[in-house]
Amino acid sequence: MKPSIRRDQVAGMNIHYKNYSLDYFLNAQQSIGFTSIALWGGPPHFWLDYVTYSDCKMLRNKIQSMGLNIVGFVAASVLYRYQYCLFEPEYRERSFHYFSNGIKAAAELGSKSLHINSGWGYKTENREEAWKRSRDMLFRLANVAQQEGIVLSMESLRPDETGLVTTLQDAKRMFAEINHSSFKIMLDTNPMGVANETIWQWFETFDQDIVNIHFVDGNPFGHLIWGDGTFPLEDMVTCLNTYNFEGYLCQEITDARYFNDPVAADGQNMKTLSRYFI
DSSP, X not given: OOOOBOGGGEEEEOGGGTTSOHHHHHHHHHHHTOOEEEEEEOTTTOOBOSSOBOOHHHHHHHHHHTTOEEEEEEEOOSSSSOOTTOSSHXXXXXXXXXXHHHHHHHHHHTOSEEEEOOOOOOTTSOHHHHHHHHHHHHHHHHHHHHHHTOEEEEOOOOTXXXXXXXXXXXXXXXXXXXXXXXXXXXXXXXXXXXXXXXXXXXXXXHGGGEEEEEOOBOSSSSOBOTTSSOOXXXXXXXXXXXXXXXXXXXXXXXXXXXXXXHHHHHHHHHHXXXXXXX
């Protein structure tokens, strides 16, 4: 039997629409046939800082009126002013309030989770000291997430992005140390491929604690649409079926080749994935 996924599990994302308006992105998702979206919460589509954030009620109503549902939310980080492992105490507290607002925004938007990562420390400092800052921040935020009724789902990153959680074993350690019911795992196939790991290994380790996936093609770098990389799509869908994965396959398309015509990229991506729709 051919492996399968549901259409509503495939969630479009707006990162590669940064040169277009939010309405343009939403109309594109609707016309292409997406029913779920994971909203990247950065300008120009969403305003979020440590004091305030966009009107989520209005946005949620607009999105739902188009037949779309927000199934994940991303508070922009890593390359931006806020991240999970800042060294300076004042900036770290501002980041805590920023991500707390991200959690509250996610809940108000109807999202089931906030997508997170470990952040990064200085290359000149002891890795364990940076690790402790990251762990402590994520645990504090897990408490906020619990209060808001959502979960944090942590992805790994590439070694060029952080020296903290870059591998399956790093994710396993962080997950065990935080040990919180509102802290779960997001598998990202890009750093997974860079680390020479497989989706089978991740599911063997975490199983039902994987609640979301940044499910993209790669070489292994790239965050590519399916068909533009070398990842074994059918084998990966077989793994999802084997472990009865019920979460979301978020299309985190970030390669610059798609920025000029993101609609064409999403259309081709959906066409490729639709071969596996139930």
